[in-house]
Structures are given as C-alpha cells and as structure tokens.
Amino acid sequence: MAYRWVTANSVWLEEEHNRFELEAGRDLVRIDWPAARHRLPDVAELLGAALPAGCAHAAIYPEGFAFCPDCGAPLRTTPARHLPSWWGATTANLAADDHPLPRHVPHGLPQTALPLAAALETRPPEPARGQAELKIPAPPNAVCVFAAATFGFAVQRLLALAYTRNVLQYWDPHAQRWDVLAPEEGTADLRFDGSQYAWLPIVQPARRGEVALVPSEQGLYRLVIDPIGATFRTEPILEVPLVASPGAVGRRIACLVVSGAHYARTVRLWTAAPDGADPEALDIASLAPDVPVPTAGWARPYSYDNQLCWLHEEGQLLWRPGSAPRWQPWPFPWQPRLQCGGPTRSRDGRLWLLGHDGAAYSLRELGTEGPGQVEPIDSVRLGFGTLLFRRGHQVKDDPWAAPDVEDQNREDAYVLPLLETVGAARSQPSGLVLRIEGFTGRAEAALSGEVLPRTVIEWVGQRNVILDDVARLKNPADCVPFVYDGKLWLHHPSWNAIRGWHLKEQA
Template identity: 25%
Template structure:
C-alpha cells in the first residue's frame, strides 16, 4: 500500500494492489480512481451496482458516510478508519463462466465442442412444481432472441451480459438496480448484427492474461470483443467478411465460414494472439450451400452441417489444421435437423438423417466427417415405417442441455408430441413442461410456446434461468446445493 498526500487541501492518493483510491482528508470519504486498468464507473452509476466488481467494502454508518447514503472503502480495509467498526463486504455473485449456447469452455480445450453438453452442475430442489412461482424473474433485455454470457471480464465477480444478435447490441444486468444497461462501443467501431438463426449461432472465447475475449459472428465479419463491466463499455474489432457460420476455437485458432464479395464461401482461420488471418479455400463446395448450422468439433475435425452437405476442416497427421473441404450427404440421405443435433456414439459424431432407398425410407444416423457412407440405425429405433415423420412424432421431449457433471438432463416435454414433426419451422404453439431429469425427474415450469426446443437455459448467480422470446420474463430457479 502506498499513500501520497498532495497537500493539506488536496485528496490523498491510495495505491492498494490493483486498486487506486483517493481520500478526502476533510471528510474521510474514499473515491475509486481506477481498478485493473478498467478505469472508473460512470458518475451516475449506483455504487451498489459496481462495488462487487472491485471487491469494495461498504458502510452505512453516518460517521463514515459524511452525509451520503453509503460509504465505500478499499477492499483491503476490514475496519472503518473512522469508527473502528467492521466493514461489510459488497455482495459477491461468484466468478462462474457461462458461454452460450451451452455453457462451453472458454479456451476450446474440451474434447467435443458444439454438443448440448455442459460441465456445469444442473440440480434443482425436488419440491418444485410447474404451478409454483420461480425464485426470480428478470425483465427481457430486448425483444426477440438473445444470448446470455456470464463472466467477470477482469473484474472481481461475474455479471450477466445479454447479446441482441439481430441488432448487434450488448447489455449488462445491474443486480442492485435490477435493470439492463447498454455496453456502449468505444470509438467508431460497432458490433454488427448477425443473420444466423438460433440453430446456427454460437461464439468462441479465449482468456489470455486474465482477460476474456469474445469472437462473435456478424454480417460484417468476425467481431473480436472485449467488455469492460466497470466502465460500462465494449471494444470491437471486426475481421474479414460476412460470417455465414459460427466460429469455433480449435487447435489454437478460431475458424469461421465466411462469404466474400464475389459470393465465394471460405473458412477464415484467426490466430488469437495477434489476430493474423489465413484464408482456407473450400474444395468441392456446392455454390448454393451458404447456410451452416452451429459447428461441432472433435480432435480430428470441425463440421458445419448444411442441407446439402458438410463443411469440414480436418487435422493433418502432424496435428495442424489441414485443408477445408465440402462433403455431400451420401446418396439418398437428407439431414433431419428437426430430430435433434449430433450425438456421440462409438467414438464418433452422428447426425439423424432420413434415408430413401430401394427398401423405402427410414431414419438413420450418419457419421459426420466420414469420407465414405457410414450409416447406422438410431439407438433404440424399432420402427420400419415408411413415414419419415414417425420417429419425430413419437418423441415426447426435446433435450435442451445435459450436464456431464451431475448426469442430469434439462428437457422440454411437449403435451401433444404427435404434432411436433409437422410444426418445425412454423409458429404452432405447444403446451410445454420443462423438467430436469436425473436420479429423479423434477418438473418445474410450464408454458405454451412455439418452437419450445429453441428455449435457452443458462446459469447465473446460483440460479437456472430460461429464455424464450415469447416469455414475458426470464424465470429463474435456485439450484440445489
């Protein structure tokens, strides 16, 4: 700790590790001058909204407040220098990280990426019922779909950040004021909107030297975004051209499909440390294939699926990223994305598809990234009907998220499941019950929604929240210990 007294009339400067405060010698009041090169909060910011970000101490003792409603002190202070009484710590909401859409890792180190799996523990009290009120309700940050990020971004605690993809806007949740505040861009650079749908959108993220950087797809290019929660702003740097698929951090580089001005699709590889670019041409690409679903990746390859085939980046034997290529679906095979996303079986990734051949038609699983046709019957499939909608009609629930830690699965169970297969891509609504299935199944919420399988779940401050554009609020439930 270093203390500098400038003069009898000027404030003292206190350097306390990564914090810098000033103290008014006349009143004893402390004011934050800087924290971890993040600057200071705006003058209009409520101190209780940012005190936890810097780990400040609080007092409401009139002797400390000097006429103000609240006095703040450096986090290293345990006792009031005026009264000697203990100082309260600012409310702390943890340092957990949640990256949409499924709470993925921030360094791309997990073996499988893009599946509906999370390492976070999912657990709810068994006493919950769909009729009971949730423990919390947040107002929606915007109209329409959003994605939710939870991270500290170099601060002392994590905060909830909402991304409005359609407008290219970021919002921060202020926990004391209970309102959303814009994260304004610094300078002239802006975050562009993205036309990627909820089945195609995802982000990549990397933490370097304690700072989390986001790589977001946009119609303007790949946006590299840094967020300053304390100052309430973001910095945006956009690379390349329009993103027609979502990025993934794989083998130390960010890979993302882009569309250049000539209408040619290619894969852009970005080195995170210096943002150096490498264009990877795609051999054999169908010119009409311009829409790609959210990528999945394993140690051998990245796969972006589309209606006409798969966009692949394979690893070379030496371990480096190889060439990008396009792989058509096998003859007679069409993907059925409405039956769910890829799953892991026999050490490979498989996608539900429909096969028409001389024997008729049936649902099969196709191995992703396989050079030759690799088909298998879906696990538990006992139907040989010609109706390619039969399997979807029998499905009574959609998996939203599965925890690899607590062996629990969050799912949306539809009342009239037989109508589901005809409702994909429509606005038909379904009475939906949300439940967490583990050792016991806990049904905790019900609502009538269109496309309930597009509901997003995220964890923040010890609660499980749900988001759907048709819900008037974001309901949240306290997780079980």
C-alpha cells in the first residue's frame, strides 16, 4: 500500500519499505528515478528534499522532513542560502536581491553592481602575485555564455549555453562534472552566431525551470530547463529570423528581425511586452538610404537614457519606445574599433565610441541625432563604461583626458578591461582586467590572435591585486568572467579549467 505525502511543491509516494518517489512536482514531469539514482545529492538539493545521514531506510525524503519516519534518525538537508544571480552583460532589469545596475550607467555592457571589491581587495596588493584558489573543468563545448541562478528551484545552479553549437550544459557541483541537457521533442535549435550574443533573463520565474528569453536564428524563445530529468525545451515568443540579440528598455523588449525574400531582405525592429504581449513590428528610418541596415555582425545591444542601441561596424541603430527606430551610418571615413571595448562614459553622462578616420584615433559621441561630437585622441584606449586604459595607464577622467601615469614601466603593457564594478561607494573606476605585459605592438594585434607571452589577471581599484598570471594566451577578449556560488570565475575557451577566487562577502 502506498501513502501520499503532499508538500508545498510536490506530491510524494511512500512505497513499501519506506521508498519515497516524487509522483508529481510543480512544473515537473514524473522523475525517472532509476536514471536519477546516481545523482541523488544534486536532485535532493534542487527539490529542497532531504537525504539520509545515519540510516538507510530510504534513499531520499520529501522536502520538510528532518527525521526518518521509520527510526527517527536526523536527515541531511541543505540550509537556505541566498546568492545573487549572474547573467553577464544584459539590458534586462535585475531583481533587487541580484544587485541591479543603477540607472545612471548603460545596461548591456560587462558591468556589475555586485560588491566584488570588498572581498578581492582584502588580498595582498601588487607586486605580490596570487593564483587561482579554485578550479572546475571547462565545459565540453567551451565557447559559451554563463548564467547562475535558482531558476525557481531551491538552490543556485550554473548553466553554460554553447550558442554556436546548440548545446546547453549543466554543472553538477556534487559530481563535479558538466551534464549536457537533452532537448525535448519540438525544441528549437538555439544556434545563434550571426551577431554578438545576449539574452534576457527571467528574473522571477512564474514556473520552476524558466531561464531566459534567448535568441535563435529562427526567432526568440523562452528557455525552460528540467535539471531533474536533464532536459530542456523552448517556447516560442517570435518565430521570425533574428539578425541581432534582443534588448530591453523600460517595459519593452525588442530585437532586429529580417523579412522579405532573399533578394529583397529588409531589417525591421520587433517589440513587445516582456511576456510577448502587445507585439509590434516597426520600419527603420534611415539617415542614409543608400546604406542598407546590415543583416549580420551586430554587437550586443545596450540601453541608456531610455534608449536602446545596437552598434555595428557600419553604423548605429537607435530606438526609443514610442518613436520610430533610426539607422545612422558612421560618417565617412570614420570607422569604429568595436574590438577594443565598447561605449565609454564621460563625466557629463554622454557615451562615446573609439574609432579611426584613416589618419588618427578619435572618440565619437553616441546616441544623438546627426554625427555627434568628436574628440581626437593620440592612441587606442581599451575599455568600456568608465573603466578605460591607455596602454598600461588608467584614464580616470573623461575618456579623451590624459591617463594617470603611476609607473613609467607600464608603457610597455596593454590593459584590457573584462568587467567593471559599479557602486555608489566607489570613488574611482574599478574592475577585473588583463594586463598584457611586455607588448609593444598595436592593440589590435594583441586582440586578434597573436600569442601573448605573459598576461596578468588583475583587480584594479582602491588596491590593485594580482589574482593570477597566464602564459601564452591568445585572443584575450574571449575571456568570460562570471560569479557563481559566491565566487568569481574566469573562463577562456582554450583553458582546460575555469579559474576561481573566493568572495566571502557574497557567500
């Protein structure tokens, strides 16, 4: 005879010999227990269930159980622990517990409001050299983006989406391995490599397993995972070919889509509410009708001052809700250097982009009607937001201002910012950078495949801290920082392991 135990999220069956199995779970299909037996610690944490600690009367117990109902032995449960979610560069608004970016900074750049400096700057400052304190294996499909959140379950978990290969990978912290989630029948192909990748997280899932709105070459989809059954599925929001990643501004989401026959393809802007309601397709006004809106090669969008912007080697596309989107090609012969960073912010709040006119470098004002103001500079400056460097020297004033020269020896180095931390307590720009030492060539060469003999992973802020160093690194801009399980991690597609550092303040 079987007994039913009803909990807040599930209905469990107690079979003979005190064997518990999940009969029905909120937003979950029935669990294949024979397949799940080898990963019970992970399954129990996800469900908030309990495991035996001093007896063997059952392999798993429903959530809320503290003692074995047969012998009274205490059970092993996972204590409640809130960790802020991580989504990388996104224009979506995060929940208050996830440390959302303040409104005065652009959303969609590699920036975070997590107080990382409080933990990282307690380490010995340079010239002392640290090393990675933790390592986990790199995902089998290494070109990916990371997300860390509860996704509606009881604990935080880490996902790695290999968006060029349609592979979704799930980190099992107990087995210390990456599991590849299998697509359910009818799931859309998630490949998207025609532009830089960005997704829109579902911050407060209405159902367990909801992850994000994700772009695909076939359209925009809601991604839903079942980590218990090791599967995932998609739900369509828009099934039209996308040419750029989606963005959010105010209470609207938007993406660039292509319509028409192959010989007469037209790019339009599609917008809707975050749940896909109230959709609208808008024609794009062009300031130069002879320069068509590109159908590939876009950078991920950013939002600023209630305006959404996509950047391209040929121009910028701007949209403010309630008005028509407009396409503005760059004035000839000026061309941007998107590989050197992204929009940088001046002290008066305007955004600027690095470029070259064939004779010299300059910074061009973004987001304005018309060509915008131009500020000449003497050389490449790497960075975004307010974290900007001219060679090895940090620029702490306007983006075109002279850098602070604290050490003349750093003239033979390039500093590439990876992640900026933004907070009211910060009196100067700070964040995670790569210091490319002893490199006297052009910045474009350092970023485009040359072997870099020595690269230092460094935190710059009120105290500069050397976290680790790397030999023979190529393509340093491919490094992906993220925060998971109260730790800072750094991944590069060529590394066998992801390097990590403790963030005790986030634990």
